[in-house]
Amino acid sequence: MSSTLRIHWAIAPEIAPQPLINCNRCGTVKAYRCSGKFRVNANGKRIDVWLIYRCVDCDNSWNFGIFERCNRRDIEPALLQALESNDPGLARRHAFDVIALRNRVGRLEEFPDVVVHKRVLGGTRESAAALELQLGLEMPTSLRLDRLLASELGISRSRLQVLEERRLLVVDPDGAKALRKPARAGMTVRVDLAGEPDHEAIIRSAGG
Ligand SMILES: [Zn+2]
Secondary structure, three states: OOEEEEEEEEEEEOOOOEEEEEEOOOOEEEEEEEEEEEEEEEEOOEEEEEEEEEEOOOOOEEEEEEEEEEEHHHOOHHHHHHHHOOOHHHHHHHHOOHHHHHHHHOOEEOOOOEEEEEEEEEOOOOOEEEEEEEEEEOOOOOOEHHHHHHHHHOOOHHHHHHHHHOOOEEEEOOHHHHHHOEOOOOOEEEEEOOOOOOHHHHHHHHOO
């Protein structure tokens, strides 16, 4: 009897979305890249905070409003400190805030690339012929589940489809439709690889 190897995948996006902005210096629409730096402007009791973006070609800047005409009392001192010191975690959270960015600029270039940190939760690698993958996401991704699985398991999307049709691959929740949708936090993917001649290689790719 083969056993199941349980693995947690912590998935983090790699490249922040880039707003597409009519660059007045280039004279055309260009992608703007997050600089990771905030600009804090205190004027009496009023505070404005922007995250600075730069044109990928000419370095022209664009300000993404984080707080605008905000009362100083409404911003926690620790948060203000983090903004003034360009806290990388805070900049990253705002840089990946796709909804807020899209509200400002309308069009964005998004990058599906992710980094996956894999950690075995239980089971024995040697006897394993089945996988249970538990997905954790640092923030929402546009990356489709089948693309994620194909790249991280080293197998084709059509093969994933066949496994799913034979009920050897089961996604919980959402079932069959889930493969074509973005990967989500809390998803569990179970794959029975007992009949696959290359199951050892697949399990190694999965993080086993
Ligand atoms: Zn430019």
